[in-house]
Amino acid sequence: MNKNDNNSDFTFRIIFFGDYNIGKTSLFLRYLGEPFDSSFRPLIFTEFENKLIEINNKLIKIQLWDLADTCSNIKESKFYYKLAKGVIVVYDITSRDSFNNSRDWLQKIKKNIKDNIKILLVGNKNDLDSRRCVLYEEGQELADEFSAKFFETSAKNNYNVNEIFNLLIMDIIEELEKDEKSSIKLKNDDINNKNGKCYK
Secondary structure (H helix, E strand, C coil): CCCCHHHCCEEEEEEEEECCCCCHHHHHHHHCCCCCCCCCCCCCCCEEEEEEEEECCEEEEEEEEECCCCCCCHHHHHHHHCCEEEEEEEEECCCHHHHHHHHHHHHHHHHHCCCCCEEEEEEECHHHHHHCCCCHHHHHHHHHHCCCEEEECECCCCECHHHHHHHHHHHHHHHHHHHHHHHHHHHHHHHHHHHCCCCC
16 A cells, blocks of 8 residues: 555555456456446456545545456466455356355465455356356355455446445555554654653
8 A cells, every 4th residue: 555646545456366257357347437348358468457536535546457367376476466455356156166266266365465455255247147056145155254245246237346346445445544543653652652761
């Protein structure tokens, strides 16, 4: 997090993880205001975009990173998540394999990324409920296991797209503000200790 980066109050990174052809890029683009595109194209290169939003009279700069489908090993992606404050793990509710693999993503994230990162598990394509292979309750149970929050979305219908980002961003800001207050308190305590020190 950088304070006052490009006149923003907070700057942080959010990263998408998940299998290919599950709609994570569609969620990424939908949040940026792009129309839904049903054609599938594998993500060969990692894409990133900046978005400025205002929350509670504070200007927030968000760096959104959509990892390429070739980034299967999270250890090989350290550059991308170095400054990450939030991650979104996506699976397709019509694909049992993508759901099982989301557990692997969550385990890798917990193992390799700092403890205070905010995690959101997303079951996408809930517009295809008649083809559902993963129950809503299964998604919730998996999220609970990894202390993550859970939503189902539809990039096609733009269902819950803004909601998942708003929730994650608010959680991140709350954590950053706590850290900021703790830092100020420590500095004040240090100053008070120095002022009260006796010298012989």
